[in-house]
Amino acid sequence: MKDFIFHVPTKILFGKDQMKNLAGEIKKYGDRVLLAYGGGSIKRTGLYDEIVKIFEDNNIFYKELSGIEPNPRVESAVRGVEIVRENELNFILAVGGGSVIDLSKLIAGAVFLDCNPWDIVIKKEKITKALPIGTILTLSATGSEMDSGGVITNLETKQKLSFGSKYTLPKFSILNPEITYTVNEKHTAAGVADIMSHTMENYFTLNDGAYMQNRLAEGILKTCIHFGPIALENPTNYDARANLMWASSWAINGLLDTGKETPWSVHAMEHELSAFYDLTHGIGLAILTPRFLSHILNDDTVDMIRDFGINVFNINKTDDKFKDAKAAIGALHMFFEQDMKIPMSLTEVGIDEKHLEEMAENAAKHAGGSIRGVVELNKDDILKIYKACL
Amino acid sequence: MKDFIFHVPTKILFGKDQMKNLAGEIKKYGDRVLLAYGGGSIKRTGLYDEIVKIFEDNNIFYKELSGIEPNPRVESAVRGVEIVRENELNFILAVGGGSVIDLSKLIAGAVFLDCNPWDIVIKKEKITKALPIGTILTLSATGSEMDSGGVITNLETKQKLSFGSKYTLPKFSILNPEITYTVNEKHTAAGVADIMSHTMENYFTLNDGAYMQNRLAEGILKTCIHFGPIALENPTNYDARANLMWASSWAINGLLDTGKETPWSVHAMEHELSAFYDLTHGIGLAILTPRFLSHILNDDTVDMIRDFGINVFNINKTDDKFKDAKAAIGALHMFFEQDMKIPMSLTEVGIDEKHLEEMAENAAKHAGGSIRGVVELNKDDILKIYKACL
Numbered sequence: 001m002k003d004f005i006f007h008v009p010t011k012i013l014f015g016k017d018q019m020k021n022l023a024g025e026i027k028k029y030g031d032r033v034l035l036a037y038g039g040g041s042i043k044r045t046g047l048y049d050e051i052v053k054i055f056e057d058n059n060i061f062y063k064e065l066s067g068i069e070p071n072p073r074v075e076s077a078v079r080g081v082e083i084v085r086e087n088e089l090n091f092i093l094a095v096g097g098g099s100v101i102d103l104s105k106l107i108a109g110a111v112f113l114d115c116n117p118w119d120i121v122i123k124k125e126k127i128t129k130a131l132p133i134g135t136i137l138t139l140s141a142t143g144s145e146m147d148s149g150g151v152i153t154n155l156e157t158k159q160k161l162s163f164g165s166k167y168t169l170p171k172f173s174i175l176n177p178e179i180t181y182t183v184n185e186k187h188t189a190a191g192v193a194d195i196m197s198h199t200m201e202n203y204f205t206l207n208d209g210a211y212m213q214n215r216l217a218e219g220i221l222k223t224c225i226h227f228g229p230i231a232l233e234n235p236t237n238y239d240a241r242a243n244l245m246w247a248s249s250w251a252i253n254g255l256l257d258t259g260k261e262t263p264w265s266v267h268a269m270e271h272e273l274s275a276f277y278d279l280t281h282g283i284g285l286a287i288l289t290p291r292f293l294s295h296i297l298n299d300d301t302v303d304m305i306r307d308f309g310i311n312v313f314n315i316n317k318t319d320d321k322f323k324d325a326k327a328a329i330g331a332l333h334m335f336f337e338q339d340m341k342i343p344m345s346l347t348e349v350g351i352d353e354k355h356l357e358e359m360a361e362n363a364a365k366h367a368g369g370s371i372r373g374v375v376e377l378n379k380d381d382i383l384k385i386y387k388a389c390l
Numbered sequence: 391m392k393d394f395i396f397h398v399p400t401k402i403l404f405g406k407d408q409m410k411n412l413a414g415e416i417k418k419y420g421d422r423v424l425l426a427y428g429g430g431s432i433k434r435t436g437l438y439d440e441i442v443k444i445f446e447d448n449n450i451f452y453k454e455l456s457g458i459e460p461n462p463r464v465e466s467a468v469r470g471v472e473i474v475r476e477n478e479l480n481f482i483l484a485v486g487g488g489s490v491i492d493l494s495k496l497i498a499g500a501v502f503l504d505c506n507p508w509d510i511v512i513k514k515e516k517i518t519k520a521l522p523i524g525t526i527l528t529l530s531a532t533g534s535e536m537d538s539g540g541v542i543t544n545l546e547t548k549q550k551l552s553f554g555s556k557y558t559l560p561k562f563s564i565l566n567p568e569i570t571y572t573v574n575e576k577h578t579a580a581g582v583a584d585i586m587s588h589t590m591e592n593y594f595t596l597n598d599g600a601y602m603q604n605r606l607a608e609g610i611l612k613t614c615i616h617f618g619p620i621a622l623e624n625p626t627n628y629d630a631r632a633n634l635m636w637a638s639s640w641a642i643n644g645l646l647d648t649g650k651e652t653p654w655s656v657h658a659m660e661h662e663l664s665a666f667y668d669l670t671h672g673i674g675l676a677i678l679t680p681r682f683l684s685h686i687l688n689d690d691t692v693d694m695i696r697d698f699g700i701n702v703f704n705i706n707k708t709d710d711k712f713k714d715a716k717a718a719i720g721a722l723h724m725f726f727e728q729d730m731k732i733p734m735s736l737t738e739v740g741i742d743e744k745h746l747e748e749m750a751e752n753a754a755k756h757a758g759g760s761i762r763g764v765v766e767l768n769k770d771d772i773l774k775i776y777k778a779c780l
Contacts, residue, residue, distance in 0.1 A: 001567075001632040003405025008398070014648065015393025177391075209629035212613040212637050219605030226601060239599035242391040242649065247602050255640075258404065259632065 001209040001259035008253050010146045011172040014246065018174045019050060022136075023058035025172045029132035030091030033062040034084050036104045037095045038070070042138065045182055051095065051136070063087045065107075068096065071153040071160065071274055071281070072103035077117035080107035084131070094135045094170075097191075098142025101135050102150030105168035108133050120163055121152045127165035135173040140180055140245040141191035141282060143198060143252035145173035153275055160275035161366065162267075175249070177241035185232055189340040190282025192228040192244060196221055197285040198251035201264040204293075204304060204374050210260040217256050221312045223247045229339045265373030266292050268366065269382055272359035277351055286342045287349070290333040291388040296375040297325055304374075305329065346389045356386045391599040391649035398643050400536045401562040404636065408564045409440060412526075413448035415562045419522035420481030423452040424474055426494045427485045428460070432528065435572055441485065441526070453477045455497075458486065461543040461550065461664050461671070462493035467507035470497035474521070484525045484560075487581075488532025491525050492540030495558035498523050510553055511542050517555035525563040530570055530635040531581035531672060533588060533642035535563035543665060550665035551756065552657075565639070567631035575622055579730040580672025582618040582634060586611055587675040588641035591654040594683075594694060594764050600650040607646050611702045613637045619729045655763030656682050658756065659772055662749035667741055676732045677739070680723040681778040686765040687715055694764075695719065736779045746776045 013021050026033060035051065042048040055062050065080045083089070084107065094104035109127030110117040119125040137145045144150060149164030183191070203217040223243050230240040250256070269292070270284040293305055302321045309315040309328025313335075318324055337344045346352070360383035364370050371377040377385070403411050416423060425441065432438040445452050455470045473479070474497065484494035499517030500507040509515040527535045534540060539554030573581070593607040613633050620630040640646070659682070660674040683695055692711045699705040699718025703725075708714055727734045736742075750773035754760050761767040767775070 001405075001629055001636075003407055005401065005403055007401040011395065011397040013395055015391075017393055209632065211616060211629065212609065212633045212640075215609030215612050216606050216640075219602065219609045222605050223602040239391055239601065242599065243602045246391075246648070250602075250606075250645075258636070 002261065004258045006254055006258050008146060008169070010170050012146065012175060012249065013172060014175045016176060016178055018176060019054065022051070022174065023054050023060065026060060026091055026093065026134060027058070029134075029171060030089075031060055032087065032089045032091065033060055034065055034080060034089045034092045034104075034107070035062045035095065036065045036068060036080065036092060036100055036107070038066070038068045038097070038100050041182070042095055045179070047095065047136070047138070047179065051093070063089060068100045068103050069153075070099050071278055072099040074106075074116070074118045074121065074152055074154050076103055077106045077110060077152065080104070081110050081117065084111050090131065092131050092133045094133060095138065097137070097139030098144040098151075101133075101137075101144035101170070102142070102152065104133055104135075105130070105144070105148070105150045105165075106152055106163065107131075108168050109165055118152075118154060121154075121161050127167055130165065130167035133168065133170045135170050136179075137173060137175050137245065138179050139183055139187065139191055140241070140248040141194040143195070143248050145170060145175065146249040146253040151271070158275050158362070159366070160271040173249075175245050177238055177245050180241045180245060181236045183235070185341065186280070186283075188231050188235070189228070189342050190280045190286070191248070192224050192231075192282070192340060193286035193336060193342060194282035195244065195248045195251045196224045197266055197282070197289060199224075199256060200289065201266060202251075202256035202260075202262045203308070205260050205262055206300065206304060206374060208260040210258070213256050213258060213260060218311045220247050220251055220256075225312070225335060232341065263371075263373045265371050265377060268371045269363050269385060271366070272363045273346075273351065276355050276359055279349055279351070283342055283349060286336040286340070287344055287346060287389050288385065290329050290336075291385050293329045293332070294326075294388065295381060295385050297322070297329070298375070301375060346386070353387075353390065356383060360386055392651065394648045396644055396648050398536060398559070400560050402536065402565060402639065403562060404565045406566060406568055408566060409444065412441070412564065413444050413450065416450060416481055416483065416524060417448070419524075419561060420479075421450055422477065422479045422481065423450055424455055424470060424479045424482045424494075424497070425452045425485065426455045426458060426470065426482060426490055426497070428456070428458045428487070428490050431572070432485055435569070437485065437526070437528070437569065441483070453479060458490045458493050459543070460489050461668055462489040464506075464508045464511065464542050464544050466493055467496045467500060467542065470494070471500050471507065474501050480521065482521050482523045484523060485528065487527070487529030488534040488541075491523075491527075491534035491560070492532070492542065494523055494525075495520070495534070495538070495540045495555075496542055496553065497521075498558050499555055508542075508544060511544075511551050517557050520555065520557035523558065523560045525560045526569075527563055527565050527635065528569050529573055529577065529581055530631070530638040531584040533585070533638050535560060535565065536639040536643040541661070548665050548752070549756070550661040565635050567628055567635050570631045570635060571626045573625070575731065576670070576673075578621050578625070579618070579732050580670045580676075581638070582614050582621075582672070582730060583676035583726060583732060584672035585634065585638045585641045586614045587656055587672070587679060589614075589646060590679065591656060592641075592646040592650075592652045593698070595650050595652055596690065596694060596764060598650040600648070603646050603648060603650060608701045610637050610641055610646075615702070615725060622731065653761075653763045655761050655767060658761050659753050659775060661756070662753045663736075663741065666745050666749055669739060669741070673732060673739060676726040676730070677734055677736060677779050678775065680719050680726075681775050683719045683722070684778070685771060685775050687712070687719070688765070691765060736776070743777075743780065746773060750776055
């Protein structure tokens with residue numbers, strides 16, 4: 001196990017009855033709030049009205065940044081920074097899924113820098129302080145509610161890149177599983193795939209001695225496999241929504257990758273898909289992961305993939321390691337396709353061969369020449385994986 | 391799943407090379423340190439000299455509180471409070487296992503109250519602020535390095551009771567697995583039993599929907615079962631010591647009991663044993679747990695205990711649920727006895743029938759009349775469990 005530092009001071013307020021704590025938590029940090037959200041769903045569900053009433057009852061001044069995109073665009077961060085500066089706001093409340101929270105993190109850091117927020121994403125500028133952020137999570141998926149990173153899209157340059165800073169970790173996050181009752185089938189499934197992908201990106205490593213971390217990862221995967229189909233079948237099953245929500249936070253808050261190097265692979269490939277096509281992130285991850293595992297299956301990785309099948313999908317262990325590993329990959333594919341009803345090919349989501357070469361080149365380039373994950377993937381490897389997804 | 395708040399801001403510095411950060415971490419909070427430790431082991435291993443050199447190199451003033459007992463006594467807290475006050479100390483560095491850290495927490499809170507520290511333990515007084523605490527962990531067991539509670543013994547009144555306050559959560563903890571290389575067989579085994587007991591106290595609950603938490607608990611139990619025997623066999627196996635150390639923190643830092651009620655049972659019974667006999671806590675827990683499970687085995691609990699056997703010990707599932715549950719209990723007993731070389735009866739550790747009745751009465755009394763765990767245990771139940779341990 002490698003040396004590491006683990007420090008996740010985000011306060012999680014979980015459950016049906018936590019909004020009563022919202023004003024008190026905000027007032028620890030500020031009283032002039034940027035209320036950031038996406039489309040109109042929080043207005044339809046009544047959450048918006050509830051928040052505004054809490055603000056009014058508690059003399060909390062606020063300005064709104066609405067319309068944050070599902071793959072949040074840097075232009076929205078520019079708008080957000082302007083609103084913060086014009087109104088001297090001192091706190092950001094992000095109400096939404098990963099996209100709203102990610103964008104809020106970028107705004108929180110960019111406010112204190114004299115640059116375009118995109119300069120932070122491309123590492124030209126560095127966040128050195130940030131406005132405090134609180135979140136009210138509405139979608140179980142990215143884990144942004146309990147980590148310090150984000151992913152921002154620049155449609156102009158066709159880039160979707162991640163950034164992070166310890167200063168942008170949320171101070172608190174309110175997680176009410178009931179809020180996710182209205183998440184539709186597609187986004188519920190995509191969210192489960194996203195949680196599982198984060199977990200698997202941390203899980204698939206070789207010989208690093210991080211045994212406990214991998215047993216915990218298996219626990220999170222089993223939770224997704226158990227409750228994903230229940231949430232699709234019965235969107236108002238509280239325990240299903242609650243377990244998926246809590247799993248989303250732990251898949252990526254840092255615990256699973258303590259003590260190991262986890263250079264992610266599938267996310268780097270997926271970011272090109274959603275940068276080019278505005279594809280739902282989790283769907284792209286689900287399509288790519290089984291093909292990625294098939295591509296990297298070799299003498300070095302066969303035990304790792306086989307153990308995954310045995311420990312997570314309860315596949316029967318046989319004398320043929322490669323057969324077992326293929327059964328594991330098949331089980332994952334079938335779970336996404338049959339149980340989570342995810343379209344499991346690029347063709348089905350409207351992506352053809354046209355940009356595959358360019359996307360493979362970009363994926364390699366954005367990773368610094370090649371994706372150096374558990375198995376190194378150069379441009380040709382990535383292209384093969386994309387083609388296997390058609 | 392029940393509503394909950396999870397907030398664990400302790401910064402964990404884990405690994406071989408973290409002492410370089412000690413002075414910097416302390417100086418965020420203070421520069422006049424109470425250096426708290428137990429017997430002479432930190433002097434024998436060189437850790438004491440290393441710390442003192444860091445203090446001197448960084449102009450950190452310090453006073454020592456040494457000789458803290460394995461079951462830490464309230465008298466040591468009285469001494470500690472005096473030293474802090476006399477020297478106007480503003481930080482406590484606890485170097486040791488759970489006993490040293492637990493006692494440091496009591497001192498940290500008692501300094502600001504005009505009472506005997508024991509009044510805090512018996513809930514006559516309440517901690518409202520505390521000195522900041524840092525820890526250097528030397529034994530993987532109690533998890534005190536990442537939680538806010540402690541257990542204090544009063545030999546005069548024959549009481550061993552727990553207390554806790556959010557103010558006494560360590561600000562940082564340095565976890566170097568190499569430090570535990572010198573922990574002997576008995577205390578390594580007792581530590582593993584302690585970690586497993588914390589996990590099981592959180593795990594054995596009924597129908598609460600906290601599915602993920604129980605899958606994570608199983609991951610921690612598997613980690614202990616895998617690495618416990620390796621650490622006994624080869625005390626300098628880094629990955630074994632590292633996994634056990636990291637497991638100790640997560641067994642009891644609050645994650646495993648999020649969303650569920652976990653009124654502990656075995657600890658309440660064990661505390662009487664070590665209050666009366668100064669028994670090593672983990673040994674008492676190991677002896678009690680299989681007998682506790684046998685005692686509570688009934689129609690309501692059989693599935694819970696059977697699942698434990700299947701998921702943690704890989705026992706074969708048969709058509710006879712009770713047979714499977716008994717096999718699970720047997721597997722746990724055999725693991726402690728055969729793999730961890732723990733004496734598995736009270737007789738072997740020098741405890742006879744003499745005080746069993748009195749201890750059973752006290753255990754019930756200290757729990758408020760009966761132990762209301764997953765199955766309620768009155769005085770007679772407790773006495774039966776004690777007798778089964780002879």
